[in-house]
Amino acid sequence: MSGLRFRRSAAPLWRAGGAIAIAAAILLAITLPLSAQSPEGLLWEHVADSRVQAVAVSEDGSLVAVGSRDNSLRLFDARGQLLWSFEAENSILGLDMSPDGRWIAVASEDRHIFLLDGDGSELWKFKAARPMNNAAVARDGSLVTATSDDRTVYVFDNNGNLLWQEELGIGVRAVDIYGSAEKARLVLGSDDGLITIYSREGRNLLQIRLDYNVISVSVTPNGARVLAGTGDGSAILLNGANGREIWRFRAEDSVSSVSLAGDGSSALIGSEDGSAYLLDGDGNLTHQFRQESEVLSVSLAGDGNSLSVGAVSGSARVYDRAAALSGAARSSAQRQRTLLAVISAIVLLILAAVWAARNTAAGQQAWQRSAAGPVGVLQTMWSARLSYLLILPTLALLLTFNYYPAFSGLYHAFTDWSPGVRTEWVGLANFQSLMDNRFFLSGFRNAAILVVxxxxxxxxxxxxxxxxxxxxxxxxxxxxxxxxxxxxxxxxxxxxxxxxxxxxxxxxxxxxxxxxxxxxxxxxxxxxxxxxxxxxxxxxxxxxxxxxxxxxxxxxxxxxxxxxxxxxxxxxxxxxxxxxxxxxxxxxxxxxxxxxxxxxxxxxxxxxxxxxxxxxxxxxxxxxxxxxxxxxxxxxxxMGIASAIGMILFIIILAGTVINMRFVSSATEYEA
Amino acid sequence: MVTMREGQGTERNASVATRAESGEGTGQPILSSGSAFAILRLSGTQFLLYTVLLVLLIVTFIPIVYLVALSLKDNGQIYGRFWSMPDPYRWENFALGSLAIWRAVLNSILTSGSSTAATVVLASLSGYVFARHRFPGKEMIYTGILALLMIPPILTLIPAYVLILNMGLENTYWALILPWTSGGQVFALLLCRSFFATLPEEFFDAARIDGASELQSFARIAVPLSAPILVTVAVVRLVTTYNQFMWPLVVISSPKRQVVAVALTQFTSEIGVTDLGPQMAGYILASVPLIVLFSFGMRHYVRGLTAGGLKA
Incomplete structure (x- = not known):
């Protein structure tokens, strides 16, 4: 009994499987030419051979400093014209610029911290035992600080006098300064997950404990908000007064750099997953700037309108926020593509119907009847209205909870999908990112083992x-x-x-x-x-x-x-x-x-x-x-990447089933 | 040999059917050639078979015995005297365990039960229509429904979750009942249609002559005659939905509405039971509905899964 049923159901399944495979292939074909997208809101970019390890933007976005591995620090104006450059003896690991662009603190692998003025002249430098990995300067230049690979934080006044230093005994490279003159405060994040706020004199004012190593911090000029990027891929916004968490954002990989706009209304997060994420004041993602390689440093102008991104590939890019967002909002093109997909699905269904009418017995009957005239079909349908009515609940449920999600999954596999926020067509980007995702690749190997x-x-x-x-x-x-x-x-x-x-x-x-x-x-x-x-x-x-x-x-x-x-x-x-x-x-x-x-x-x-x-x-x-x-x-x-994984698994299962079915039919003959 | 096997073809298929119907414990004498006293005498091979089977059986039961043993111990007994029998027996573990999971078990019974009932009603209705009615587009619609057997749950998981979010059903029983009802219909329809198709046309002709409406002949003739297949559908759906883990994990966040499969895994974090004994007792209690179900429905379950073929 079982065998009979199994075989009887196999034939239509086979056909349906084929139809689904064709549909998937067509969807894929539609996607391919659309996968290339022009970057939106890009003002200019500087491409060098060596990785860009630090970027900084002045308050109004008119000055952009780029520090790279070729030992040089370059200062550009808003249109990307080089104003001057500064050479250290080894690569630039960190830099900070005061909002007005008058002071620039530079940390270099040559173990020095330099303080430069707005024209690129070196005012003073200080040497530590190991490379300096990050630097920060107060808005009035009155306080300069540097962290070093010797696990120590150094604090200087404007003239290069060492005010104090503290050996933390653990890796430290997240540092920022807020306030000015005597009220300047230092925010320091270390590898043990501690964020400490120090007074100018080195007094410990507040400690906040996070779960993972702090890689980068950024603080608003009034100190009310502290944004921390941690090794587990989180960016956490904290209340600077009491250390409470306000919101948290997850990137796909470790966060390398964070930057907060002056009024806290937007935040930029650079991650090793190759994206810079622009968030609004509530931690909602407003735009994702995809780069071709890991993002090492990001910086957001004080008003949040201009932002720059430095990446491993050696590119430093400067974007205009408004243009980027309006570009993303130009979703009419997206809608057209959706429409295209829907139309092609309908066409596919019609083709399938025609094919069924030609090739199945019941279909041919319907075909002949319709050849007698469309009224004839309508009449038969009307006289069978009870049948339709009885299967209506079944069909309605299946269309809602099975068919719709299946097609939705296949479609959204090609999108960056945040339900309720936005759906952005990204072509094959999800699949490409999966090819670099070691969890997915390892998962694939494990799934193969588990199947066997x-x-x-x-x-x-x-x-x-x-x-x-x-x-x-x-x-x-x-x-x-x-x-x-x-x-x-x-x-x-x-x-x-x-x-x-x-x-x-x-x-x-x-x-x-x-x-x-x-x-x-x-x-x-x-x-x-x-x-x-x-x-x-x-x-x-x-x-x-x-x-x-x-x-x-x-x-x-x-x-x-x-x-x-x-x-x-x-x-x-x-x-x-x-x-x-x-x-x-x-x-x-x-x-x-x-x-x-x-x-x-x-x-x-x-x-x-x-x-x-x-x-x-x-x-x-x-x-x-x-x-x-x-x-x-x-x-x-x-959700988009998740849908892409679902689609890949679906294709694998479909292929396995089809192979097995061929195998079944050939061997059942032997059985009988 | 070969010709004989070919000749056996149809008969063999028929005998599969009758054996599957008659089910448990009625296997016919396997070797008709074996004489009566051969049973008493254990030959070397038979002895080997018994030994291997016994060893495998013991190993299979180790986790169950371990589960029962732990469920009757307190933490002191487990950590202090791991290998000793429970002494004294902590029957109160079962009281504690049931306090922690009764609600989840009820949630499971409620959602599994109602979605199964709805599935049986809908699938029998539409199975009847697909088996006995003629209307334009019938085969096409049916093929379209069967095609859903090709869609693995993993593909629809996320979009269905988003759909539930958009409908505002997240964290309600509907988020479980509606998709389970819908998803179960495909396999149920397959079973019901092929069963209804085997019912003799004469019954329905007679009913029609007696003036029965279409719905009456469905309710009075088709349903009573197909009770076995409907029970099969119900048992398979109950077991499947009761064991569901990923979907409830995704759509239900409140511990109050969580089903038992997920609730068990959140014993420590959500329910606050840290002692091992009550946890293990909870695991056993969570199995009770399945024990009840299998004690009468085992053969229906196996038949349903075998006949349903593709979809477990």
Missing amino acids: VSIAKTMTMPLLVAEFIFNLRNRFSQYWFRTLFVVPIVLPAVVEILVWNNIYDPAIGLLNESLKLVGLEEFTRVWYGDASVALGSIIFIGVPWVNAFALLIFYGGLISISNEIIDASLVDGASTWRRFWSIDLPLLMGQVKLLLILNFINAVQTFELVFLTTGGGPGAATYTPALELYYKAMRMDR
Whole structure:
């Protein structure tokens, strides 16, 4: 019965699969030419061979300082004309410019901090034991500070006199200054996640503890808001008075640089994921400036209208915010593309309908009837109105909750998607970014392993046990063994995983305790925390893998083999072994294929198994694509990238299913 | 040999059907040639089979035994005397565990139950229409619905979540019931249609002659005759939705409305149970609905999944 049904449904499925594959291909074809986009709002760019490691913009955006790895600091005017340049003896690692452009503090790998005036003349310099990695200057130039790789912060007055220094004993490179003259304050962020605000004299005024190393800080001129960029890819806006978190933004990779507009109304965040994110005062993303490489430094003019971005590729770009935003708002082009996609989907459906009318029996009937005149079809449809009415609820639900999301997912895979905010067509950018995403790539490898292992598990142990039970001579034992092996199916899938979490518990888990009991203490470990065994531990869950469902399917297949065949094999003197290979296995091919495809589909989408055990860790050791999809969508709000992952998995599953179906039809012939 | 196998073809398929219907524990004598006293005597091979099966069975049951043992211990017993039996038995763990998860279990029963009921009603109706009615576009619509079997849940997860957000249904039972009802219909329709198609036309002709309306013949003839297949659909849907994890995790954020599969994983963080014993007791209690369901519906479940084919 099952086999018959399976085969009957296979033919339309096959066709539908083909149609979906064609639709996907066409969507892809539409996308390709649209993927190139002109950068919006770009005022000018400076391209050099060496990476741009520091940028700074004056308050009105009329001066832009660019420090790069070729040891030079260049000052440009608003149109990108070079005003002057300054050479240090090694690469420039950090720089800061007072809002009026009168003072520029420069930190260099040559271990010096320099204070320059507005014309590029060196006023003084100071040498530390190790390279200086960042510098800041007060708006009136009265206070200058530098952080160094020797884990010390140095503070100077305008004349280069060292006011105080503090050895922190931990890496430090996030520093900024607010206020002026005697009221100047220093904001310092270090690798232990601490942000400290010091007075001019070095008194500790406030400490804020964050969860990850602080890589960059920026503060408003009145000190009311502090923006911190941390190593986990967060940018966190803090209240400068009490240290409370106001909002938090997640980039896709570590944040390298942050900059806050003077009035706190906008913020710019540069991340190693290759984007600079422009946020509004409430932490909502207003625009994303994609770069071709990691962004090392960003700077936002005091009024927030002009912004500059420095990247590994050696480009320093200056954008006009208003132009960028209006460019993004020019979404009529987006709408046209959406329309195009919708129209092409409709055309596709019509083509499919025509094809169905030509090639299926029922379709031809409808075709002939419609050839008699459109009124005829309408009449038949009207007389069948009850039928339509009865299937209407089913169709309405399926269209809303299944069809619409499926097409929406395929479409949004090509967009930068923030529901309710904006949907921006980005072509293949999502797929490109996935190709560089190590979590996704590692997930892919793991998913491949899990697919193979899951199929191997289902094809061996349940079949073995089914065959063993089948070969027991005692019917009573057969019944009990089969029943008992099926009992674990009553545990919800989640419970099984949770119990295994407990078995693997490093503190008081069954596995480690057992190892200790038999004196193999050296083999105990943190099973989920050790990258070399984490994936193996996950695979080991459920040992000895006698899956109840697969067992029942195989066993059902075995008892349906007719006794005559088995008796005949006995008469022919076939051994049990021979019978297994020549009779049981060929006759079980239907079951094998069913389990094969079910396991394939499930294993490609593996989520709970890693989400509930290792959460993808340690590092990226046990990531799966579905897990990355979940994190991207739910924790980082990257719905577009999540949709792209979904689409890739869909294509893989579709391909696997189609391959399996061909395989099914060829082998069922042998079975019959 | 070969000719014989070909000859067996149709009969074999028929026997699959009858065996699947008759289900548990009624396997026919496997080797008719085996004599009665052979059962008493364990040959070497039989002994080996028993040994291997027993070992595998014991290993399979280790986690379950471990679960039950931990559920009856307190933290002191677990950390202090890991290997000893529970002493005294902490039955109160089950009281504590049930306090922590009863609400989630009820949520699960409510959402699984109502979506399953809706699925059965809708799918039987439309399955009936697709099996017995003729109307323009029938096969095309049906193929269009079957095509959904090709769509893996992972593709629709995020767009469906956004849809739920836009509808304002996030964090409500509807966010679970509506998509589950909708998604279950595809597989249910497949089963129902092929079952309704096997019902003899004469029944319906007779009903029509007696003046029954279309809906009456559906309710009075088709549904009673197809009770087994409807139960199968219901059991499969109940088990599937009860085990759902990712979708509730995404659309339900309030612990009050969370289903049990997700609630169990948030024991410590949301519900505040840190002792292992009550946690394990909670795991066992969460299995009770499935134990009840499987105790009568196992063969329906297996048949449904086998027949449904592609979609687990």
